[in-house]
Amino acid sequence: MSDEVQADHVRIRLDLSYDGTDFSGWAKQAGGRRTVQGEVEDALRTVTRSGGTTYELTVAGRTDAGVHARGQVAHVDLPREVWAEQGAKLLKRLAGRLPRDVRVWALREAPSGFDARFAAVxxxxxxxxxxxxxxxxxxxxxxxxxxxxxxxxxxxxxxxxxxxxxxxxxxxxxxxxxxxxxxxxxxxxxxxxxxxxxxxxxxxxxxxxxxxxxxxxxxxxxxxxxxxxxxxxxxxxxxxxxxxxxxxxxxxxxxxxVGYPADELLAERQRVARRVRGQ
Incomplete structure (x- = not known):
């Protein structure tokens, strides 16, 4: 997976928490099981009025079924025009659309080199x-x-x-x-x-x-x-x-x-983590 953000997109960092009791883990699964990723992506698709386009999330830690999170971090790449037009309203719109067992607490443009998973230390x-x-x-x-x-x-x-x-x-x-x-x-x-x-x-x-x-x-x-x-x-x-x-x-x-290095070290941390993990 490339760490490059498309020229017409902007990378957004999300800070979120959830009660994992009724989720089959973070990651989307076949068979219609309820997951945190699925709920957040569905809500994001609705509030951005993207039609059939799903903006996929990358997460710092893929928690298992039943595991909770207080300080989870994810990122999503949004078209620049979507972020420019709707960014200021997205947090409140998500609060109105998401189920009560998952909350997004912050949405902000990520610094260059940020990857929620691979840049984490x-x-x-x-x-x-x-x-x-x-x-x-x-x-x-x-x-x-x-x-x-x-x-x-x-x-x-x-x-x-x-x-x-x-x-x-x-x-x-x-x-x-x-x-x-x-x-x-x-x-x-x-x-x-x-x-x-x-x-x-x-x-x-x-x-x-x-x-x-x-x-x-x-x-x-x-x-x-x-x-x-x-x-x-x-x-x-x-x-x-x-x-x-x-x-x-x-x-x-x-x-x-989840901890991250200083902004100027994000890209190097990503490269090292990708090489070490071998995926």
Whole structure:
């Protein structure tokens, strides 16, 4: 895919959030399943009065079914005349057209070299879980996992720290043909909030399919005493999927933020990321 914007188009950055509960993930799918991309593209087609033309979105992180996003970023290339005529009104029009479980918070012309996916330098996710004996607060039930064993947050945090760095995460990833499983985890930590909800936060250059949820599954096994603190790193070093590593349910996971370099570094970051990812 070319990173060049057509001469008669302008690249627009969108910042958005959504509750993933009723979506079959971000990406459009065959069979009419409801997706975030499909809803936003449909709304954009309607509010720009483009007729049969669909302006396709490119996203920073293709979240799975049931996964939420608070700080998702996407871009779309619009004809210059459309942006000039309607740009100032698009945000409010989208608010009136989009379903209530997805919101676009900002629309602005992107700097040269911007690509929502390939120019990103990191993505930050948080997985939320509680070990409260009484279960999950009903008001949080769609965003917090209940784990019915007491969890040792300090041990979980130590195990998470052992995975920081650049590694081959094949043991925690669902392999995709032609895609590398080498990723760099920049930060990984576990903390318990005043409300008792445990937040497992991880920031990396990118993530493999199911990687975060698999790593969380391993940390939960450490936290409840079923495995030792060294086990997640042993699984990583073995390089193969361990049947004891469970991919936890998606509803506790949220994409919180996407980071980009300074504007003058965007084009170079894109080139590097495309070469590394091999696609």
């Amino acid at each position: 990191w993505r930050r996710y948080v997985y939320r879980v509680t070990d409260n004996p009484g279960g999950v607060d009903p008001l949080l039930r769609g965003h917090v996992l209940w784990h019915d064993w007491p969890l040792d947050v300090a041990v979980m945090d130590a195990a998470a720290k052992s995975l920081i760095g650049e590694h081959d995460f094949a043991a925690y990833a669902k392999k995709r043909e032609g895609a590398t499983t080498i990723r760099e985890i920049l930060d990984f930590g576990v903390r318990r909030g005043a409300d008792g909800v445990i937040e497992i936060e991880v920031r990396a250059d990118a993530f493999c399919h199911n990687q975060v949820r698999a790593m969380v599954g391993a940390l939960l096994f450490v936290g409840d005493g079923h495995r030792g603190v060294e086990w997640p790193r042993q699984v990583l070093d073995a390089g193969v999927r361990d049947s004891a590593v469970h991919v936890v349910r998606p509803h506790g996971l949220c994409l919180e933020e």
